[in-house]
Amino acid sequence: MTLYPIEAGNFKLDGGAMFGVVPKAIWQRTNPADATNKIDIGMRCLLIEDGGRLILIDTGLGNKQSDKFFSYYTPWGDYTLDTSLAKHGFHRDDITDVFLTHLHFDHVGGAIQWNKDRTILEPSFKNATFWSNANHWQWAVEPNAREKASFLSENILPIQESGQLKFVGLNGEKKSKESELGFGIFYADGHTEKQMIPIIKYKGKTLVFMADLLPTVAHVPLPYVMSFDTRPLLTLSEKELFLKEAADNEYLLFMQHDAHHEICTVHQTEKGIRLKETFTFKEIFNS
Numbered sequence: 550m551t552l553y554p555i556e557a558g559n560f561k562l563d564g565g566a567m568f569g570v571v572p573k574a575i576w577q578r579t580n581p582a583d584a585t586n587k588i589d590i591g592m593r594c595l596l597i598e599d600g601g602r603l604i605l606i607d608t609g610l611g612n613k614q615s616d617k618f619f620s621y622y623t624p625w626g627d628y629t630l631d632t633s634l635a636k637h638g639f640h641r642d643d644i645t646d647v648f649l650t651h652l653h654f655d656h657v658g659g660a661i662q663w664n665k666d667r668t669i670l671e672p673s674f675k676n677a678t679f680w681s682n683a684n685h686w687q688w689a690v691e692p693n694a695r696e697k698a699s700f701l702s703e704n705i706l707p708i709q710e711s712g713q714l715k716f717v718g719l720n721g722e723k724k725s726k727e728s729e730l731g732f733g734i735f736y737a738d739g740h741t742e743k744q745m746i747p748i749i750k751y752k753g754k755t756l757v758f759m760a761d762l763l764p765t766v767a768h769v770p771l772p773y774v775m776s777f778d779t780r781p782l783l784t785l786s787e788k789e790l791f792l793k794e795a796a797d798n799e800y801l802l803f804m805q806h807d808a809h810h811e812i813c814t815v816h817q818t819e820k821g822i823r824l825k826e827t828f829t830f831k832e833i834f835n836s
């Protein structure tokens with residue numbers, strides 16, 4: 550198995566919304582805000598090459614939305630999903646599986662594109678199976694008023710219409726050791742219903758794709774919970790459970806939304822769980 554971090558570009562989100570009840574006087578020290586109070590956010594995906602399979606975890610924002618939409622989210626940076634795949638010798642048509650942690654637009658937007666004459670929305674990965682789970686899918690296609698702006702039907706329904714959608718099996722466990730994709734999954738319900746956190750054994754280590762359970766390294770202390778989360782108290786207990794396990798077992802936490810840090814570790818201190826170290830992917834895996 551070989552892993553590749555894939556940069557799908559960066560954008561910006563309101564710093565206040567990203568840090569919930571934490572005051573700006575504190576969060577701006579680690580995450581400086583621009584004139585409109587927005588902070589840097591990454592959209593780092595992960596590519597798993599395993600036997601004949603090429604599995605992409607999440608897809609970024611994509612490029613089909615309106616100029617008005619993009620003006621709210623301020624994309625920036627040098628990389629796109631395509632240039633980042635090409636850097637490792639891959640093309641989007643090589644992807645056999647797209648694993649979607651959840652269906653918020655900054656995770657699934659890149660899964661769907663306009664066709665050549667901009668008349669039909671189609672999967673951007675024509676040879677891939679798209680993976681979600683039944684509970685989350687149902688939650689996303691009948692969105693509550695709070696998450697409606699994050700679950701865009703144009704990102705979701707064309708996946709189903711293409712016939713390329715599959716669900717991982719759910720058996721009520723909070724954590725599965727091995728899924729249909731070959732890696733373990735932690736199911737987190739605080740951010741949204743049944744967000745899937747991939748847990749990957751790689752080169753003798755455990756690498757966890759943290760997605761929105763831990764968006765940036767600044768979110769390690771337990772009360773640092775995004776305002777976007779639908780069940781913040783549940784996020785608190787899920788973070789406590791998972792970060793304790795991560796500290797005890799020296800998990801490498803792969804950061805999807807931290808524009809400036811790829812991997813971090815955490816440890817137990819007298820104040821609680823705190824950030825231990827940050828690394829680039831290359832520093833750990835030499836690739």
Ligand SMILES: [Zn+2]
Pocket residue numbers: 651653740761
């Ligand atoms: Zn999300």
